[in-house]
Amino acid sequence: MSQKRLQFVHVAWLAMCGGSGLAGLIAGAPLWPVLAIMVTASVPGIMGIALPAGDSLWRGLLVITWTVTALAGLILTGGGASPLTILLLAAPLAGLLAGARRMSAEAAVFAALALFMAVTASGLGWLPQPVAWAGSLAVPFAFSGVVVSALMVWMLVHSGMAGKLILIPHPETVPESGPVNQPGPLLPGQGVAVLQVTPEGRLRAIEGDTFANPALRPGTALTALFEPGTVPDGFGIMEGHSAGEARFASGQRILFASETGTDGTSIVLFAPPEGGPDPAEAVRLAYDEELKKRTAFFASLGHDLRTPLHAILGYAEIMQAELMGPMPAVYADYPAIIHESGTDLLLLVDDILDLARAEAGQPRLDPEPVDLAASAESVIRQLTGHADRAGVTLKLRSQGETWAEADARAVRQIWQNLVSNAIKYSGSGKTVTLETRIEGGAAILSVQDRGAGIPTADLARLTQPFAQATGAKPGTGLGLSVVRRFAELHGGELRLSSKPGRGTKAEVILPRASEADLMPLDEAAE
CATH class of the missing domain: 1.20.58 (Methane Monooxygenase Hydroxylase; Chain G, domain 1)
Known part of the structure; x- marks a missing residue:
């Protein structure tokens, strides 16, 4: 850290x-x-x-x-x-x-x-x-x-x-509980190295092989490692992904894959052995190791x-x-x-x-018939104390049971994130309205606040991890991105609409539970 x-x-x-x-x-x-x-x-x-x-x-x-x-x-x-x-x-x-x-x-x-x-x-x-x-x-x-x-x-x-590297999704088991199997360290002589580069373009740390290159050590300028013109323009400076082939200043051929963020750059270097795997496969394997x-x-x-x-x-x-x-x-x-x-x-x-x-491509979901209205009532009971201290009233608008085919834990987390955000941005004396309804083959849940609203220019990017609106209150910026991911994993979507000075509405569209799925519940109730 x-x-x-x-x-x-x-x-x-x-x-x-x-x-x-x-x-x-x-x-x-x-x-x-x-x-x-x-x-x-x-x-x-x-x-x-x-x-x-x-x-x-x-x-x-x-x-x-x-x-x-x-x-x-x-x-x-x-x-x-x-x-x-x-x-x-x-x-x-x-x-x-x-x-x-x-x-x-x-x-x-x-x-x-x-x-x-x-x-x-x-x-x-x-x-x-x-x-x-x-x-x-x-x-x-x-x-x-x-x-x-x-x-x-x-x-x-x-x-x-x-x-860390933002990697190509590839199935890998993430344990629900118990000890985690940590991948082994990279050792010299394996032909693979992981470099950490500062935003200024100097090596911060090296793990793994040095490829017999004396310049591959902390403190070296990244540009001094490679032959001029053998890496993409902006490598290690501009944010984003980069992968391909380069050459050390000594002339040695090397393959690389990198991810550059605000804290610097993570780079995986590897020298393809003679008769070894295809370079594209080698990149994928290196990505998988970082994903683990x-x-x-x-x-x-x-x-x-x-x-x-x-x-x-x-x-x-x-x-x-x-x-x-x-x-x-x-x-x-x-x-x-x-x-x-x-x-x-x-x-x-x-x-x-x-x-x-x-x-990582492995969400933890177990779809089943879920009553969106009952889930909303449970979240209202949980967050009422928080809303009371903020001077906000929580209200549920529903015409009865609203059954969706979804993961119950995910639905509850969607409600919690949306309602917590709405309370945060509603002033004292305002009302946050939770609503559930059925439209055709979709079950819809929504949360409406009466806060200051979100600038139109910010709406499109708010569902990205860590993104926040202009003038947003302190927070991680994860809530809406998690809501969007859950909606998409269910085959649905998140819709945001806002009017400055009149508040924001978030709607999550989920698949409606079929009659066949609801029959066992009806029989159990009888």
């Missing part, structure tokens, strides 16, 4: 620590305790900024300081009932961002155990009662934790997708992120139900906020994985 991204996240944390401390002082918290808490909370931020690249000891210390900071916050602000439980996500996320995958997984397990112990200890009265002014600091620091956790997830997505790496990364990332998220959501539900005893009045709303924030992060993780699977 980029050292600059890691440092940027921790600079943001330090800034938010300062803002949280100021908010506490304004709310009446005493000066010296606030300063002490700000200094303690700043330790992970300082370590993240000072972290030397590639130092495993410092990476471990960074994960440990995040974990200790989160535990201290829990103990001082009410244990399991504290809104600072969200900080338990920071340690495993920081570990992933720093490249300490094993320690990140250990931190996730420890975070889940720590949360359970904190809930138990607070329920039994073993923890000290928080001081009166603790809430004035807990809320802004919890908000800071949500922002920084979301920022780290975004950084993981950006570095994982923009820095990327799909393995996302499957592992999803597993690492889901473990602490499910634990946090589970304990938040326990606190909401008050199974361990009544919640103090000052913290009554916090479990719902924690659950809502955790659900948003879980949706983001699902979006990342589903987009990766779709691009």
